Amino acid sequence: MPLNHNIIDRLHRDERVQLFEAVSAAGKSPYFATMRSGSGALTDVAGTDRVMLGSNNYLGLAQHPEVIEAAARAVRDFGSASTGSRLLNGTMHLHEEFEDEITHWFGTEQTLSFSTGYQTNLGTLWALLRPGDAVVVDQFAHASIRDGIRMSGATAHVFAHNDPDSLEETLSSAARSGAEQTLVVVDSLYSMEGSLAPIPEIAALARRHGAALMVDEAHGLGLYGPTRRGWAEECGSSGDVDVLMSSLSKATASIGGFITGSRELVNSLRVTARPMLFSTAAVPSSVAGVLAAVRIIRGEEGARRVEKLRANSRTLRAELERLGHPCGSGHTGDDWSPIVPVPVGDDLRAIEAWNMLMERGVYTGTAISPAVPAAGAILRVCVTSEHSEEQMLHAARAIDDVLGIVRADG
Numbered sequence: 079m080p081l082n083h084n085i086i087d088r089l090h091r092d093e094r095v096q097l098f099e100a101v102s103a104a105g106k107s108p109y110f111a112t113m114r115s116g117s118g119a120l121t122d123v124a125g126t127d128r129v130m131l132g133s134n135n136y137l138g139l140a141q142h143p144e145v146i147e148a149a150a151r152a153v154r155d156f157g158s159a160s161t162g163s164r165l166l167n168g169t170m171h172l173h174e175e176f177e178d179e180i181t182h183w184f185g186t187e188q189t190l191s192f193s194t195g196y197q198t199n200l201g202t203l204w205a206l207l208r209p210g211d212a213v214v215v216d217q218f219a220h221a222s223i224r225d226g227i228r229m230s231g232a233t234a235h236v237f238a239h240n241d242p243d244s245l246e247e248t249l250s251s252a253a254r255s256g257a258e259q260t261l262v263v264v265d266s267l268y269s270m271e272g273s274l275a276p277i278p279e280i281a282a283l284a285r286r287h288g289a290a291l292m293v294d295e296a297h298g299l300g301l302y303g304p305t306r307r308g309w310a311e312e313c314g315s316s317g318d319v320d321v322l323m324s325s326l327s328k329a330t331a332s333i334g335g336f337i338t339g340s341r342e343l344v345n346s347l348r349v350t351a352r353p354m355l356f357s358t359a360a361v362p363s364s365v366a367g368v369l370a371a372v373r374i375i376r377g378e379e380g381a382r383r384v385e386k387l388r389a390n391s392r393t394l395r396a397e398l399e400r401l402g403h404p405c406g407s408g409h410t411g412d413d414w415s416p417i418v419p420v421p422v423g424d425d426l427r428a429i430e431a432w433n434m435l436m437e438r439g440v441y442t443g444t445a446i447s448p449a450v451p452a453a454g455a456i457l458r459v460c461v462t463s464e465h466s467e468e469q470m471l472h473a474a475r476a477i478d479d480v481l482g483i484v485r486a487d488g
């Protein structure tokens with residue numbers, strides 16, 4: 079028996095593994111489905127074209143000819159790899175051109191790019207925070223934020239989702255604990271809830287308590303604000319964000335992440351963010367692709383695509399609501415988002431609903447615990463600018479149909 083047998087056995091007994099194996103054995107797993115085409119409005123999932131309502135390709139740029147051509151040209155010009163970490167031989171002219179583009183767009187002093195958004199949060203929080211510091215974080219902040227905090231050894235103080243009163247109380251209790259430095263961290267648009275953070279209130283409270291503010295714009299970048307820099311820009315709060323982070327895997331249709339802010343911040347991260355220092359730099363094709371995508375987003379075409387996305391999101395949400403399925407939380411007034419979470423409740427019912435939607439030609443994401451709270455399973459529906467109004471109406475009716483069945487079954 080190999081020495082590591084017990085350690086693998088213990089992992090295999092983990093309840094997530096057991097659930098995954100059970101649903102896979104029944105041929106019903108909603109996870110790791112095989113995509114046989116690029117992710118467009120219609121995508122070949124497991125051998126059949128379905129309406130793709132589970133991708134983060136919000137503005138359809140993953141299939142844009144200029145993005146594809148830029149990525150292909152970069153492979154021809156620079157090859158397939160960056161062949162080293164940023165610190166050593168992996169910094170190519172393309173990385174610097176991309177970072178300059180972001181700095182100009184955001185009007186900040188400097189930008190540092192990473193190979194993934196996960197690494198960006200992990201490396202930045204790990205580098206910024208020390209044991210003895212307090213980090214005040216929304217209860218639904220992304221896993222990469224929570225993991226970065228854990229790596230740093232700082233004390234996490236969690237406040238209720240998007241709740242300024244809870245934030246204020248939590249900031250006060252963090253101050254009473256004698257923290258050396260305090261950092262407030264929030265997502266702008268929450269990936270499972272589809273809710274938008276009240277950034278002006280959060281920024282004002284952080285300032286009043288002498289805390290710095292970090293905002294993760296992974297899902298807001300390219301969609302909100304007069305120049306599409308994200309939700310903080312739309313809120314008029316850009317100047318209040320000390321550490322602005324984004325992934326590059328959503329509207330910008332690539333992979334990677336960045337931090338933009340002061341020269342002091344970025345130069346410090348350059349030599350302290352371990353997931354960047356000890357991992358290979360983003361490959362030329364991904365950096366060139368994202369640069370092309372950012373340029374499209376910043377132009378007229380970006381504005382047109384956002385308009386279409388907003389219309390699609392509103393059509394889907396309105397039709398679901400008309401059919402008796404209010405979705406999501408935190409949306410007030412005229413706000414909108416491409417993420418439309420449809421509550422189901424029970425994990426197994428959500429998996430059943432997902433399978434029935436596949437049979438009706440619709441692919442959605444689905445989130446069960448621990449990604450969402452227990453009994454809070456959702457169908458995570460994501461709209462893109464590429465969908466037609468007809469596809470939105472078809473999807474809403476298919477969702478209504480399957481929810482009627484799974485709820486009646488229980």
Ligand code: PMP
Binds near residue numbers: 297333
């Ligand atoms: N932050 C948020 C809010 C996210 O939703 C994600 C990924 N879904 C990340 C960070 C990590 O980004 P990436 O996928 O580029 O690693």
